[in-house]
Amino acid sequence: MNNGQIMKRVAVFASGRGTNLQALIEATKKGEIPAKIVLVITDREDAQALRRAAQNFIKAFYLSPEGLTREEYDTLLLRFLQDNQIDLIALAGFMRILSPVLIRAYPNKILNIHPSLLPAFPGLHAQRQALEYGVKVTGCTVHLVDEEVDHGPIVIQRTVPVYDTDTEETLSARILEQEHIAYPEALKLLAEDRLIVQGRRVFIRDAGTT
């Protein structure tokens, strides 16, 4: 369903298990998103994301942050991105805060996913924060990345209930299911150039009936 649209070239940054990377790989392979994941970047040598990339014949780089400032690291990343003609970036459990070097080079072109309904529970261990606060509903948020952490304009949010019997693990698993739906949806909208960002609000072009 490419409809003559240009395929966007996407880089995914990941530090951990890479299940969101996997969800994005599978979604883009189906051909419903005018985007192709052509590069995976990680800051951790042992990230499972490297193996997932290899299994899917996607070029992957491990770039060690050792001895580099954040700006130096991001300047190197930016060179990789430019060498590979990257249009869009998806952060998938990438455990580094991006510097303005990258964010200004890709304005409203970088997505992040966070396991809470932002602005509630930003930062680490969002699921644990939600349990400890005692909310009855939580979820996940896909947002465009700006220069503040877990802060940029929101593209999609999906909710899950919190049960009395929940542990951090059961709640995280329930949220993850929704992440794997929300992230491909958001990448599709971004790749189709359908996001209209006005201040903090993100409107969807040609959203059809809601």
Added chain:
Amino acid sequence: MNNGQIMKRVAVFASGRGTNLQALIEATKKGEIPAKIVLVITDREDAQALRRAAQNFIKAFYLSPEGLTREEYDTLLLRFLQDNQIDLIALAGFMRILSPVLIRAYPNKILNIHPSLLPAFPGLHAQRQALEYGVKVTGCTVHLVDEEVDHGPIVIQRTVPVYDTDTEETLSARILEQEHIAYPEALKLLAEDRLIVQGRRVFIRDAGTT
């Protein structure tokens, strides 16, 4: 469906239109909640809540806050409550912050409803805050009242979507529909003594299958 349970005597505090008061009146009249609204208190002489109380033959007081400290005001209120053997309190758009005088006299016996998914968007104009932040999901929260504003342990949360076309009015109306479902549900749980408060978490006794 009283099942031999003692009917809890409820006071509702309201300052405005009193639509949540109306929802609670209707729900308790159906006989599904072991509670009876026997007192309505307002701090505004022109509150529609007074008319709703009269129409339903519920005793109502207007207590002017003029010239009184918060503690003096609440001490007077407490006397009304005790004179009327009030067991539970429901805040329904009551535009005053309760002092410890009342909160300590009714520990975990006071409910409040707020038009957002707390901890997001506490305080005034929660719906406008949500629109301006650009969230895609918001809702309402019924919580027990503690000594911080919009902060106590959460009993029920219900969600609504935010649409691109929403204004503060349309979003507020969509949330209000959910408030009118959530508030009677929460009062029922409280009146049935089914809330187990552990720190910030509220568990439901005999919740059945979730």
